[in-house]
Amino acid sequence: MTLQDSPRPPAPSHTLPPPSGEERPKRLALATGVVALGGLLFGFDTGVISGALLFLKEDFALTSFQEGTVISALLLGAAAGALGSGRPADRFGRKRVLIAVALTFTLGLVAAVLAHDFASMVGARMVLGLAVGGASTVVPLYLAEIAPPRLRGRLVTANQVLLTVGILVSYLVNLGFAGSADWRAMFAVGLIPSVVMLIGTLCIPESPEWLRGRSDDRPSGRTAKASRALPLDRPAVRRALLIGVTLAAVQQFGGINSIIYYAPSIMSRAGLPATNSIEYSVFIGVVNVLMTVAAIPLIDRLGRRPLLLFSLSGMGVSLVTLGVAMSFPTGSPANAIALVSMIVYVGSFAVGLGPVFWIMAAELFPPGARARGGALCALVNWAANFVVGQLFLPVADAVGVSLVFWFFAAVTSGALFFVVRKVPETRNRSLAEIQQDLEA
Known part of the structure; x- marks a missing residue:
């Protein structure tokens, strides 16, 4: 009997038995x-x-x-x-x-x-x-x-x-x-x-994907071992890393956390009383939640690429407008545009780049490199978050807030071009099919 013909070992005892058709959605x-x-x-x-x-x-x-x-x-x-x-x-x-x-x-x-x-x-x-x-x-x-x-x-x-x-x-x-x-x-x-x-x-x-990978790598009659780790220099893994790491960096260098941190000041410049920054944060949080919820039916209906393109376009336009509005004196009518621009920016991020990055970081890698690849993407995301968080205020003081927002706009514009050229559509495709595309 060949390895391919050998019976698959039973699932370990720490897993639950396969659910029935009625139980599966509940589980x-x-x-x-x-x-x-x-x-x-x-x-x-x-x-x-x-x-x-x-x-x-x-x-x-x-x-x-x-x-x-x-x-x-x-x-x-x-x-x-x-x-x-x-x-x-x-x-x-x-x-x-x-x-x-x-x-x-x-x-x-x-x-x-x-x-x-x-x-x-x-x-x-x-x-x-x-x-x-x-x-x-x-x-x-x-x-x-x-x-x-x-x-x-x-x-x-x-x-x-x-x-x-x-x-x-x-x-x-x-x-x-x-x-x-x-x-x-x-x-x-x-x-x-x-x-x-x-x-x-x-x-x-x-x-089940982890169990399947472990079972596929398990020789008949031998003790189970962890799923075989794939080298990160394989072509499909390199392509997945390029996409995942780039989106991770863009998510932060596109300015999302800086925009949210600066929200009370922007609202104050728009003529609203800046008496309670926590209340302003609640307002931004509501917008963030509502637009992320709006993304749920669209992720699998429209696909990842269209949402990324729409999201990055909206972020870029609103950042340019926000930079222009912030260049006017405090109290100027143009500063009301800053508030609208910020809301459009947060909504655009939440409906696309926010959720799609995490989805693709989990979809693109083959089983033997999926956890390590996702970990590297998350590491880049957190490192970029730290850098932007530490440098935003000093750089804004040195060159002006408007220039910082225009830099964020340039990042999102470059990311738009990257998505068009490099990011595949993964909607309604199995994880195995995605790997076949990346290997091709």
Whole structure:
């Protein structure tokens, strides 16, 4: 009997038995809901610090440098978590890494609630960053692997929706506890979804794609080993890396986080009272959520490429307009255009580049390099996020805000050309079919 003719070994005991036709949609929905909580915690933990920092800086007597360190600690931890989650996900399975991510979220939030000084808060934020980075890699990967081709875009977008919901929830929590200045309670709210995710991940099945790859590599009569790792210099993997890494960098160097961070100032210049930056953040969070939800039916109906082209076009036009509007004096009627431009920008990002990058990072790589490839894309995304976050204000002070926005517009214009030339359409195609296209 040849290896191809040998019977496939049974699934390991830690996976659930194959569901019936009626049970399958329920199991799929349960697994999606549980795992996508990682996206919600991703958004919550990155957003909650914006309100908590207003009060914990007084308790810990933080300098402006220390404030920046508290914020950037999560970004550095996320880069490490993204890079370090790929190989374990390939070797030990997606489920075990997701359990570790949920446990790390819980430990990080407990550490933040109990933090008593600057050093302990930085440590807590680093731990949360490890969880955020791991979630940004493995959650979209798992969702892409359990989904049928016709639903893959929607399921992975569910993660992005919950990410934006997590940001919005963090802003609402900040607003709710702002009156009492209870920053510990702000972090404590995040323990609810983290504990639910931890319990839920114990009950979900392993990724069938990971199990299939492991079974295909298993010689008859031998002990099972992890799925064979593919070298990253294979042509298909190189093409996938080129696309994934470029979209990862564009997502950040296109200015999304800088635009959101600068939103209160832009609204103030548009003539609105800048008395409560948290309320402005809530407004931006609502726009972000609504447009990401709008992307759900479009991802699999229109396809990835059309949404990317529409998204980058809208971002580029709104950034140019925003730069022009910001060059006028404060209080000028033109500054009302800045507010509209910012809303168009956030909506354009949320309906296309925001979710599509994470989908394609999970779709493009072959099984033996999927987790490592997705981890590298997430690493570039977090590293670019850190660079932009650190340099935006100093560069804006040096050359002017308008020039910075025009630089972001140039990045999105270059990305538009890149998508036309290099990015394939993956809608309604199996993961195997996508690999055949990239190998061709």
